[in-house]
Amino acid sequence: MRRTHRRTRSLLASCAVVAGLLVPAGLYAAGHVGATGAAPPAPSPEPSGAECRTSVQGSRVVAHCHNPYPTADRVQLHTECARWWDVDADGRPVTVGPGRTVRLTDRCWKEVASAWVTHGTGTGS
Incomplete structure (x- = not known):
């Protein structure tokens, strides 16, 4: 035992x-x-960036971006059209201030293949 x-x-x-x-x-x-003398992990960065919801209906794209954080976020809508002859588009960058919501729109002549929003920091519009 x-x-x-x-x-x-x-x-x-x-x-x-x-x-x-x-x-x-x-x-x-x-x-x-740790015998390697490694430093403790760095604190995680503050959360930032607008949350964007994108919807496609037929040939139109709409994205609503809301920024709940205290720093500005620069958002830009990108649209890829399904037809080879339909021009893909990159919308102009828009700054979303703290606590603000913006609406981004774009369209294709025919169907939309994909649409997405990119983020960056900045204060211009």
């Missing part, structure tokens, strides 16, 4: 080390875990 307890404890300790729950001695370097 004693052998079983030792084996169980040994197995649990091994699993904990593998899972990273226990840190073996010697891996502490300058207050950080």
Whole structure:
């Protein structure tokens, strides 16, 4: 019975080390875990950018972009038409201020193959 307890404890300790729950001695370097001296991970950037919803009806594309964040976002609608002779279009970039919503529109002569919105930062319109 004693052998079983030792084996169980040994197995649990091994699993904990593998899972990273226990840190073996010697891996502490300058207050950080890891012998390589790697810095702690950088804090994640603040969320930013407008949320855009794009819809296609026939030959028309509409995108509504709302920016709930305190920094401006520059959005641009891109439309790819289905027919080879129908000209694809890139709309003009529009700045979406904090707490604002913009509506972007475009169209093809016939069917729309795809439409998407790109983002960037900026203050011009």
